[in-house]
Amino acid sequence: MSDKVISIRGVGKRYVKYDDVPLLLTRALRFRAGNRRTHIWALRNVDLDVAPGESVGVIGRNGSGKSTMFQMLAGVTAPTEGTVRVQGRVAPLISVGIGFHPELTGRENVYVNGMILGLTKREIDARFDSILDFAGVEEFIDTPVKFYSSGMFVRLGFSVAVSVDPEVLLVDEVLAVGDLAFQAKCFDRMDEIRRNGATILVVSHNLNAIRRLCSRVLLLHDGLPRFLGETDEGISKYHDLIGTPTVAGEDTAEVQITHFEICDSTGKLTSQVKAGEEVLCRARVRFSQATDTPVFLLRVNKDSGQEVYAENTPPTYSRRVEAGETVALDIRFRAALPTATYFVQIAAGMGAFEGAPKAVGKAIGFFVGGRSWVKGTNDLEGSFEFGRAEPYTDGLKAALPSSPKRKASVKRKASAAARTGHRERLIPGSEENIPR
């Protein structure tokens, strides 16, 4: 017996894809012509070992095989080749409220759902109060769940699922449930489950959540494993993958974007940027026609498509470009952004007028993250200090300068390498410490 909770060896899963609805009659008629079905490998050559208490993230684009892998880990489907071995009780948080029936009351559904998740009746009895407490639906527990709000429904389902005390918790994107307060509770509960020695596997497009929960990631791409290792490196590799044209650019006869890349402030190619740092976009744009008013545009979108920032150069600011000239374009911007995946895109045109010829570059993905230990969407770079409490005289301000020597400044130092452009923290009350 190995000490691994999860052991995946050379696993592949093949699905049959029908080109049309397989009507028995048409299939029989077409029997000799051969079946119009093809095989698709949703997942192949995956190896993964997970030790107890470890949390591993699985990332990749839609259709990269993440859900297929989770279905196998949940025991729902068997691999076509290779073996999947799981030791211990698995709680699949793949969707919440499995088997909930709208006509049954919350209480009845808790029992049905709990038994589906592998609890015995006695175990559910023992957990019932804490389930109720976590979900916060005490008043409605004897009401049929069809009268529940969607939030209540999901909270109750999640509460049962996390009460299972699993050895393995599979989390698939369900954290996008409930309001913010409930999400925070879910995160805390998952931390607690992990501290109790459970293994957690997370599939999410929310890389912030992955970074917070997982020490390792498995990157899947088109069903094949591309990377297995340290989280930040995996996230970076993932962005290298999505940086390859997802949104194809459009060139015109007059303007072509021949080259586009994003670098950090030192000019090194990158796909991961620390929050607040400078990003350099470098491009080559070729103009086939001469123009007096070349215009350039930079746009940053969130991965959800929401526009975060867009700015273009005013035509008046331009200089003449000759026909056949290739210009080098450097655009710098500060990634003062919450932790997330972003896409950056440039466009170049001849004049700002509608209908003027312009080229739109492909979108490159990159990840903005705060310091790795910081939770939440934004790294606000808080500084902490403490000292002996002095009696207030004329308010706090008056008290501070009288005892500057006793202050101890506590801060978690970011590693110098990770934080280029390191700034000193301000310590209130000691003016001389302020840099600049």
Place this chain on the structure above:
Amino acid sequence: MRTATRSPGFELSGEPVGLTALLRDLWAARRLMQTLARKDFYVRYRRASIGLLWAVGLPIIQALVFVVIFSKLTHFNLGVSYPVFVITGMISWSFFSSAVTTATTSIVDGSGLASKVYFPRASLPIVSIWSNFHGYIPSVVVLLGLAAIFKAPLGWSLFLLVPATILMLSLAVAISLVFAALHVYFRDMKYIVQASILPWFWASGVVYPLRDLGRLGRLLKFNPAVGVLGMYRAAMGVGIASWTVPALISVAWVFVLLCAAVPIYRRYDRVFVDLL
């Protein structure tokens, strides 16, 4: 999940599941099956104002229609009470037919559950039949009451109800296991079963004696439902023919169907979900 507290963990590969593992998982899932069956039964009648009465009332109403019409149309030379003969047949048949019909689609209908958590897929048809069985028990009580009213000669033979019920349940489970698995691959099964129910009803002699059909009637002894109905009638004191041979034929059917079901579930238990 399935084996939960007892034997946590599992190993999956492309190979068929072992028979012992399959049976062990099924055994481990027995409480889950009971819970799901009760929920299913409860939900079915919850919105109806007279609830459970429908489960009992429907076959009785159908039986009474046959009793009234057939008594006017013809006279079967049964030598036993015709109303008890029909009601006995009707209550068993209506359980059997509705159980098989709902169980046939049970794996497909259960995809919401089956694609999220693992439990042996064979439990879905069993749950469906067990859920129907909850309504059958009160029906049998009503049957006994009606038999007393119609002065059927009840006696020690009533103990035959137990093996008759076990045989009927086994037959329903065996047929449903095969049909439900086929239904995953050929969604026509649902309609094939629906279309077969009526011919099967007339081929089972539910409301008339099969012997009146002559040679065809003797051939219909190979119908697995005939043995079950024969045992029930013998139990209620309205038996008109020997039930032993047809019952043995039914047992043989159960055996054959289970033998067919085992390799199907060993091979496809963990793969059904891919087609749901």
